[in-house]
Amino acid sequence: xxxxxxxxxxxxxxxxxxxxxxxxxxxxxxxxxxxxxxxxxxxxxxxxxxxxxxxxxxxxxxxxxxxxxxxxxxxxxxxxxxxxxxxxxxxxxxxxxxxxxxxxxxxxxxxxxxxxxxxxxxxxxxxxxxxxxxxxxxxxxxxxxxxxxxxxxxxxxxxxxxxxxxxxxxxxxxxxxxxxxxxxxxxxxxxxxxxxxxxxxxxxxxxxxxxxxxxxxxxxxxxxxxxxxxxxxxxxxxxxxxxxxxxxxxxxxxxxxxxxxxxxxxxxxxxxxxxxxxxxxxxxxxxxxxxxxxxxxxxxxxxxxxxxxxxxxxxxxxxxxxxxxxxxxxxxxxxxxxxxxxxxxxxxxxxxxxxxxxxxxxxxxxxxxxxxxxx
Amino acid sequence: xxxxxxxxxxxxxxxxxxxxxxxxxxxxxxxxxxxxxxxxxxxxxxxxxxxxxxxxxxxxxxxxxxxxxxxxxxxxxxxxxxxxxxxxxxxxxxxxxxxxxxxxxxxxxxxxxxxxxxxxxxxxxxxxxxxxxxxxxxxxxxxxxxxxxxxxxxxxxxxxxxxxxxxxxxxxxxxxxxxxxxxxxxxxxxxxxxxxxxxxxxxxxxxxxxxxxxxxxxxxxxxxxxxxxxxxxxxxxxxxxxxxxxxxxxxxxxxxxxxxxxxxxxxxxxxxxxxxxxxxxxxxxxxxxxxxxxxxxxxxxxxxxxxxxxxxxxxxxxxxxxxxxxxxxxxxxxxxxxxxxxxxxxxxxxxxxxxxxxxxxxxxxxxxxxxxxxxxxxxxxxxxxxxxxxxxxxxxxxxxxxxxxxxxxxx
Ligand SMILES: Cc1cc2nc3c(=O)[nH]c(=O)nc-3n(C[C@H](O)[C@H](O)[C@H](O)COP(=O)(O)OP(=O)(O)OC[C@H]3O[C@@H](n4cnc5c(N)ncnc54)[C@H](O)[C@@H]3O)c2cc1C
Numbered sequence: 001x002x003x004x005x006x007x008x009x010x011x012x013x014x015x016x017x018x019x020x021x022x023x024x025x026x027x028x029x030x031x032x033x034x035x036x037x038x039x040x041x042x043x044x045x046x047x048x049x050x051x052x053x054x055x056x057x058x059x060x061x062x063x064x065x066x067x068x069x070x071x072x073x074x075x076x077x078x079x080x081x082x083x084x085x086x087x088x089x090x091x092x093x094x095x096x097x098x099x100x101x102x103x104x105x106x107x108x109x110x111x112x113x114x115x116x117x118x119x120x121x122x123x124x125x126x127x128x129x130x131x132x133x134x135x136x137x138x139x140x141x142x143x144x145x146x147x148x149x150x151x152x153x154x155x156x157x158x159x160x161x162x163x164x165x166x167x168x169x170x171x172x173x174x175x176x177x178x179x180x181x182x183x184x185x186x187x188x189x190x191x192x193x194x195x196x197x198x199x200x201x202x203x204x205x206x207x208x209x210x211x212x213x214x215x216x217x218x219x220x221x222x223x224x225x226x227x228x229x230x231x232x233x234x235x236x237x238x239x240x241x242x243x244x245x246x247x248x249x250x251x252x253x254x255x256x257x258x259x260x261x262x263x264x265x266x267x268x269x270x271x272x273x274x275x276x277x278x279x280x281x282x283x284x285x286x287x288x289x290x291x292x293x294x295x296x297x298x299x300x301x302x303x304x305x306x307x308x309x310x311x312x313x314x315x316x317x318x319x320x321x322x323x324x325x326x327x328x329x330x331x332x333x334x335x336x337x338x339x340x341x342x343x344x345x346x347x348x349x350x351x352x353x354x355x356x357x358x359x360x361x362x363x364x365x366x367x368x369x370x371x372x373x374x375x
Numbered sequence: 376x377x378x379x380x381x382x383x384x385x386x387x388x389x390x391x392x393x394x395x396x397x398x399x400x401x402x403x404x405x406x407x408x409x410x411x412x413x414x415x416x417x418x419x420x421x422x423x424x425x426x427x428x429x430x431x432x433x434x435x436x437x438x439x440x441x442x443x444x445x446x447x448x449x450x451x452x453x454x455x456x457x458x459x460x461x462x463x464x465x466x467x468x469x470x471x472x473x474x475x476x477x478x479x480x481x482x483x484x485x486x487x488x489x490x491x492x493x494x495x496x497x498x499x500x501x502x503x504x505x506x507x508x509x510x511x512x513x514x515x516x517x518x519x520x521x522x523x524x525x526x527x528x529x530x531x532x533x534x535x536x537x538x539x540x541x542x543x544x545x546x547x548x549x550x551x552x553x554x555x556x557x558x559x560x561x562x563x564x565x566x567x568x569x570x571x572x573x574x575x576x577x578x579x580x581x582x583x584x585x586x587x588x589x590x591x592x593x594x595x596x597x598x599x600x601x602x603x604x605x606x607x608x609x610x611x612x613x614x615x616x617x618x619x620x621x622x623x624x625x626x627x628x629x630x631x632x633x634x635x636x637x638x639x640x641x642x643x644x645x646x647x648x649x650x651x652x653x654x655x656x657x658x659x660x661x662x663x664x665x666x667x668x669x670x671x672x673x674x675x676x677x678x679x680x681x682x683x684x685x686x687x688x689x690x691x692x693x694x695x696x697x698x699x700x701x702x703x704x705x706x707x708x709x710x711x712x713x714x715x716x717x718x719x720x721x722x723x724x725x726x727x728x729x730x731x732x733x734x735x736x737x738x739x740x741x742x743x744x745x746x747x748x749x750x751x752x753x754x755x756x757x758x759x760x761x762x763x764x765x766x767x768x769x770x771x772x773x774x775x776x777x778x779x780x781x782x783x784x785x786x
Contacts, residue, residue, distance in 0.1 A: 268782030
């Protein structure tokens with residue numbers, strides 16, 4: 001299968017993307033984000049996960065969580081490029097919400113076959129969810145999960161569970177006998193304890209989740225296969241979030257470089273500021289082009305989806321790091337303060353940079369595909 | 376990555392088929408002699424003839440200048456040059472020799488030339504019968520191009536030219552030159568005018584061309600000295616004092632950021648033409664021993680090769696995304712990065728290839744033990760031509776910062 005030259009990015013996709021941008025501009029400006037998530041600079045606080053639930057409810061009503069659900073499960077079945085376009089805007093607004101977590105879960109469920117249709121229908125009806133599969137060392141290989149299933153019950157702990165405090169359901173990867181299966185369970189089911197992590201990123205929440213004899217529905221027998229199939233989408237959507245946030249960092253820092261004056265000139269005059277800002281732009285553009293290529297491959301060139309997703313996330317991770325670094329540095333002293341908004345994006349980006357694999361990790365996997373594994 | 380023909384208009388689809396059919400029978404065989412990396416290093420008449428014959432036959436078949444109007448010798452088509460370029464690349468044709476004519480002089484003539492001049496010059500330019508060169512840089516004026524001093528003195532209906540141009544690629548084969556001249560010494564930008572001037576027909580009569588040798592040992596660029604060369608006012612493009620505006624059209628196209636797609640072919644595998652790309656790099660890494668193992672198995676080299684592959688793919692995808700307006704933040708943002716990225720990525724890839732080759736990177740062209748025939752050191756050095764010519768990488772970053780991010784101008 002070949003990819004359409006325009007990535008299959010339709011008018012409908014553009015409408016979705018740009019109405020989302022407008023929506024956030026009028027309903028969720030950055031000062032609102034700052035007031036909401038950064039009211040307490042105490043680093044010892046437990047994540048309190050403030051977010052605008054009412055605004056999220058509006059987005060749910062607009063159907064944002066339905067977009068990736070296949071039509072066969074009453075969703076809209078939009079192509080991944082359209083979803084990526086939307087996620088880019090969520091990243092640009094750094095909007096705290098369980099969209100990414102729910103999309104990730106959706107892509108995994110959609111790869112499970114018939115047995116997950118019930119769970120997908122719940123998502124189509126507005127249920128939110130997240131994946132619980134990472135071990136305490138932060139391994140992105142789901143076979144390393146510390147949760148075990150036996151006799152229909154889950155035991156163990158899942159770590160680095162994203163937006164656990166905002167969602168209704170967990171999709172858990174658990175070791176069962178010699179294989180791995182996926183389980184669907186309410187976050188408040190008996191036996192579940194959600195321990196919020198104290199994290200750097202103020203725009204998301206994260207937890208480790210204990211399972212003690214938890215009864216859960218198995219929705220997929222071969223969990224690793226489904227997770228492997230959905231992994232390109234998971235990486236691509238996170239990379240889309242990163243490039244949206246990086247574009248905010250670029251534009252905000254460029255604006256500062258145009259207006260802040262030192263030595264009688266706007267600081268953007270100086271090439272030690274100008275050239276690295278251009279390099280940030282170049283990195284964003286590379287990552288963005290790779291994101292749409294990867295998203296398009298998910299629907300049109302699935303055989304190469306993993307390869308392209310590794311490229312997209314590797315590039316996005318580098319972009320996250322570099323854009324963040326320059327955004328703080330070029331704001332000078334004010335950039336180092338709690339009150340300056342660049343800190344919010346800096347922290348979100350440092351989180352995204354490592355989440356689902358940092359750049360070197362993805363390049364390692366890419367090398368295995370392109371060059372063959374090392375014998 | 377995309378299969379671009381899936382989105383062809385009916386005109387493009389039909390034209391693509393025409394290109395394929397024609398190329399199937401008419402792609403020239405590889406020459407028995409060595410061709411240089413690009414047209415800018417053509418050294419011998421034999422090389423030139425082979426390449427000129429190719430351009431002429433591709434032109435006669437309608438693959439060159441397809442989007443130019445019929446009255447100027449073009450094909451009168453819409454958005455078809457890109458199709459022809461893709462098909463020529465796929466067919467692994469040789470490159471075009473008249474690259475400065477096609478890439479810079481032709482779009483500038485089309486936008487700013489008088490009717491008669493366009494009818495007279497464009498057909499022979501597109502066919503490659505006339506080779507063109509670009510006389511912009513001078514010993515004292517490189518990045519700061521608007522400071523050029525070569526002077527045109529008014530003399531009735533004509534102008535008398537005196538001065539010194541340098542780094543003039545292809546001047547030794549050129550029939551014509553596009554030239555930026557000073558017609559007024561009191562104003563910097565406003566004192567410039569743009570002309571086309573004859574070269575080969577004026578040799579010894581006001582024009583002297585002296586070859587310069589590149590660090591690679593190749594020739595290809597020259598000094599061009601003007602001594603009292605008379606030029607008719609009819610050879611001026613654009614108004615008096617409008618030279619800078621006309622030069623902008625040239626520079627945009629030179630940096631792949633202009634409106635018109637440059638006719639471009641290439642892809643021919645030839646012992647001496649070697650792209651500094653990751654496909655070749657990986658090929659080298661498979662064949663080379665590094666620390667007692669194939670280099671392709673070394674974890675650090677693997678990581679760095681992947682960095683290059685990602686950058687290269689990102690650049691290809693930039694070019695694709697530039698055609699999807701809904702995914703752009705600024706209309707010129709991707710085009711203005713093209714030349715900068717192409718040259719810098721190739722430079723990094725070639726530099727990495729030298730590290731992969733290790734001690735053997737010391738072996739150059741002509742050494743029988745040199746990996747890839749000694750092409751990598753040549754390819755690496757050649758990339759500096761590209762990060763310097765057509766606006767250095769530093770100047771490109773200024774332009775991007777100033778035009779796209781609206782940062783304060785450095786001048
Ligand atoms: C292979 C090759 C082919 C060429 N062919 C042609 C041709 O056919 N016709 C033609 O007219 N010219 C040609 N050139 C010339 C080319 O356009 C100039 O070399 C180029 O514009 C740089 O000018 P310069 O050499 O005078 O260097 P300079 O402008 O003196 O630059 C020297 C260094 O200073 C840096 N620098 C200068 N200004 C700034 C600034 N404002 N900010 C930051 N850094 C700056 C540059 O980036 C560079 O690193 C060619 C050059 C090469 C290498």
